[in-house]
Each structure stands twice: as structure tokens, then as C-alpha cells.
Amino acid sequence: MKRQFAMIVGALVAWAPVAAKAQEMRLPVMPNSVRFLVLGDAGTGERQQYEVAAQIVRYYAEFPFTFAILLGDNIYGKERPQDFAQKFERPYKALLDAGVKFHAALGNHDDPNQRYYKPFNLDGKRYRTFKEGNVRFFILDSNYLDPEQVKWLEKELEASDSEWKIAYFHHPLYTTARRGPEVELRAILEPIFVKHGVDVVFAGHEHVYERFKPQRGIHHFLAGGAAKLRKGDTRRGPLTAAAFDRDRSFMLVEIIDDKMFFQAISRTGVVIDEGIIPSRETAEATRASVLPLVRSP
């Protein structure tokens, strides 16, 4: 399997028309850590999606993550079987073959029937939760946040005693991009997240990368540029911690005990943002928000 994977990586690297740049992998890559890929708005099936995918595969060789989270708009446009092949199965074939498990959230371009597509691991549901190590993930359907879903979320958050609570869904509660933040969604979700100690939120929808200073103790990442791009769409404001809107991007994340290490990486392999986030509990005790990334935890 390893040999087969190396061959696939080699083929993809050779194929991708992206100038190979020195990678700056500075995540610790510790045994038994929780390691994952973050991809938003990826499913175009176009050249740029494949280029980002090839870059991910390069990084995978150094940072073997075990699962990926998809932030919605997983399949743009038509959703015929051949579209699933072109917009998901082929670009991520090397990762799928290596056993990387994808956990998708639904975006506004996604048919809700995607919840039945096994490789998206939604288990027939529009929203669900799963656990990896000391992290509990909450996948929401922000396209249709009905009272039943809100009630479910409160119940699941209440029941979780995981050290880390991470929520992800399609629409951003914070963004400086053109369409603006989803303030209505924020009014409903943020108090629940605060009450139940959610540490980190990932969203997509806007086709840029943004990280915000902690809002009410929660770190918000927008990573919606894995295939589409709105060049020059971010406007740095008082809440901005980092932003990148010149190229496509993705994120790699590693959680070790009470620290979350992250790198955001461009299509060409350049690290555009990185840092260490302490868990909410540790942050409250130490008043630390984001620390510079160092090689070992």
C-alpha cells in the first residue's frame, strides 16, 4: 500500500503544473496525535482543485493525517456519478487509497442527498458528531438550521466531555469577504458555542482564507479557498488575525493534548499562516490566545 501510495504521489507531483517549492512543514507530527486536513469549497472539478490536491498529497508524505474535514460545497453544479468522480474521487484518489477518511459538511451548492454518499461519512444525516482522540467534532448543516438541529447541538455539546470541541459548517460567522458574516446564524450559534466551551470553528463559503482573533473565546477559521478563489476579497479589520486571498489554500491541523498546531498552505505550497492554539481551558488559565509555531510541542 505504501509503495502504491508513493507511486501515486510521484505521478501527481509530476503531473501538477505548479512550481515545486520547498515545503515548510513545521507541525510536530507526533505519534497518536489527532491530525487532519481542512478543505472548503473544493468540488469544482477544475484544474485548480487538482493542483491544490496535488499539493496536499505532497504534504501528506510529511504529515500523514488520518482524516479530512470538508466545509461544504463539496460538489458544485451537476451531481451525476461522473461529477462525484471528477470533483471528489479523482482529485483525492491518493488520499482515499491511503485510507484518509473524509467527513463532509453540506454547503449551499450541495444536494442534501450527499448525506447518503458513504465517502462523505454523514451516515445519512444532515448533521452529526464524531470523535477523534480527545477531540469531539460537531458537523452542522448551516443551510437549514432548524430548531430541531439547534436542540440536537445543545444536547450533544452538553453530553460531550472531550478536551476539545470543534464545530464546522459551511457559512462563516466571521468574515471580511464581500458577502459578509452570517450574523443571523451567529446570533443563534455563538451563545451555544460559548456556553458549552467550543474551542474552534471552521467554515467556508467565502473563497479565501481568514483567521480571526478569538471571539468570545472561540477561534474562527475560514478556509473556503480549496478550489475557487475570490482574489482580493478580504479586508483586514480589527478582528483579523490573518488573511490570504491571492491564491487557493487548505489547512493542516494537529492536536496534541491541550494544543492545536495549524498551518494554512497555498496551492503553490507556501505556508500562509501558522500557530498554536491552546485549548479554551488552558487559554483561560494562561491568558494565551495564539502562540508562534515551534517544531515540537
Add this chain to the structure above:
Amino acid sequence: MSCKWRGGRLALVAVVGAAWTVGTGCRETEPERSENPTDTMFADFAERLDAYTTLRERLTDSIGDLDPTKSQEEIAARAVALGNAIIASRPDAKQGDIFSPEVAAFLATLIRQEYSRRSEPVLETRQDQQDELPDFEPRVNQIYPTTYPLATFPPALLPVLPPLPEVIEYRIVRDYLILRDVEANVILDFIPRAVPSGG
């Protein structure tokens, strides 16, 4: 009728005016019918929804439920088969069959009231979402065109509207409020001019 929907149905029948609550239990008895005209109107709405879900259950019994599968062919084929079966079994379906004129007028008023209560930033967000609204004239028994995304439904508006069975959802197309079968992607009914234009 699913337990989940039975809970929602009871809430629908029991609720008066705009304060909706979704039932959580699976009670076996229904509340006594009130003579209140609003109660009667929504009891009628619940019955129309029941009639649809009963018909749908009969169709899914023959087509089969869908379990998560690796095969997109299977998912797509099932959606098409269910959609075709629904359309074929309601050949004379028309606007107002589920949303009676009384319910349509009441819901349009609820929606207008809800919009009027919203702050400027919320209305701006809805305006932005409206830019993404599908631009087609909905018809009953129409397959929702897959060329259009499903516009995000304003989350604060959902609790104002009566709960629906899990297989049906509200969506907005232009200024229409539509009822859509989630799995079959069929438009079941709609209310024109229900949603304030311009956000």
C-alpha cells in the same frame, strides 16, 4: 407516520399563532381539537402534510429506503425513481393543495412580521443571500432544477414557521416560499409573494 413527525404534528396542531414548538416525545394521543379558527386551520395543514407523508411512505415501501452507499448511481437513481413516483401519484396536484389559501395568507403574514423585527445587519445578510436565490418560477410537481443551489434558509425564520415532517423542507425561490421533498427534490407546493423582496 414517523415518530419524529408525529411529535412535530402534535406541536403544529396544538400551537396557536406564531409561537411554534416542536414536540420531542412520541405521544400516542392527540390533543383535543379546539374551536379556535387558527387551530382548525393548522390542524387542516397538518392533515394535508399527513396525507402527503402517507402517500410517500407507500411509495418508498415499493422503491425502498436508501442506506449510505459508495454508489452515487444508486443515490441518484433512487432520487429520480422517488421523484417520478411522487409526480405520477399526484398528477393533479396544484398550488394550494398543501398550503391552503388560509394557511398561505397566515404564513405570509408571519414571515412579513418576522422580517420587520429583524435588525439592519440581519436584513443585509438576507439581502446578500437573496443575491444567491434561485431565479425561476416554481411549479407544483416540478423537479427543483439542479442548476440552482438551494438558497440558505434564514435561520431565525425557521422557528416561526410550523414544523414539517423530516422529508419535507421550506425553501425560498425568488419571493416564493416553497415546500420541497428533500430526497426526491420535488416542489410540492408554494406560496407566491410570501417573502419580502429586497431582503
